Amino acid sequence: MRKQRRKETSAIPTASTGDIAFLLLVFFMTTTIFNNELGLQIVLPEKGETVKVKSSSIAHVYISREGVIKVEDIVTPLDQIEDKAIELLTQNGSIKADTNLIFSMKTSRFCKYGLMINTFDKLKKAFVQLNIPEKISLKPSPIEDEF
Amino acid sequence: MEIKRIEKASLEIPTASTGDIAFLLIVFFMVTTVFRTETGLKVNLPSAERSKKLPNKGIAHIWIGEDAVISIDDNIIPVNYVGILQSRKVFENPVLITSIQADKNANYGVVNDVFDNLAENKVLRVSLATLKSD
DSSP states (O other), X not given: OOOOOOOOOOSOOOXXXXXXXXXXXXXXXHHOOOOOOEEEEEEOXXXXXXXXXXXXXXXXXXXXXXXXXXXXXXXXXXXXXXXXXXXXXXXXXXXXXXXXXXXXXXXXXXXXXXXXHHHHHHHHHHHHHHTOOOOEXXXXXXXGGOO | OOOOOOOOOOOSOOOTTHHHHHHHHHHHHHHHXXXXXXXXOOOOOOEESSOEEOOSSSEEEEEEOTTSOXXXXXXXXXXXXXXXXXXXXXXXXXXXXXXXXXXXXXXXXXXXXXXXXXXXXXXXXXXXXXXXXX
């Protein structure tokens, strides 16, 4: 009696490759961190690039060492800066905002950076609300100017 | 005449290509994954509402810690070298954005010194890194 030999299959089973691949896929998907950095964009003025501006078209914002904010010499809390800025930008009663007005932010060198960013953000918001290009200058206040 | 038998339709969904599809997706994710190479300093970023998303490429970071330490490419750098270092990077890529990651409790004076030094070296495209606040 002759025993019949069973024929071995020569194909590699591929049914599980999909599973393996999906497993890897899930791993990469969960470990991937998309780079989403946020920031306030500014363009620094070039050195020696000085522009003469009429003093009437400058609005002064001072931030003291203690974190007191003064807009046009009036102490303003952080949450009122935006309204104040809009008020200044639309001062002459016209519907059209004053596009010549420049905000000059003078921050004490000893003031916290976070406060300066918050103030800057509020001013930026005012410009965005009125839909006019931002004109904000950032400078440190001279030490003798501290109030 | 012989009547042709209707072929029985196979009930199985062909799965031979799922592996290919999955591997294609893997390759995509592998290629798009960017691993952070710089560790920088540990900073508490301030938050702002008007912050905008930065592009994924073409950004050079400057870290400013709470204690006025400045770090670029994981090296502690004195203030007066910041501009020179960054201007070299800008020379290679003119549309480079310098992202300043400053701690919210740092003194503004330090950040301003960095601004001045960057401006002196004609590095003018700057972004102040923030977190999004509602």
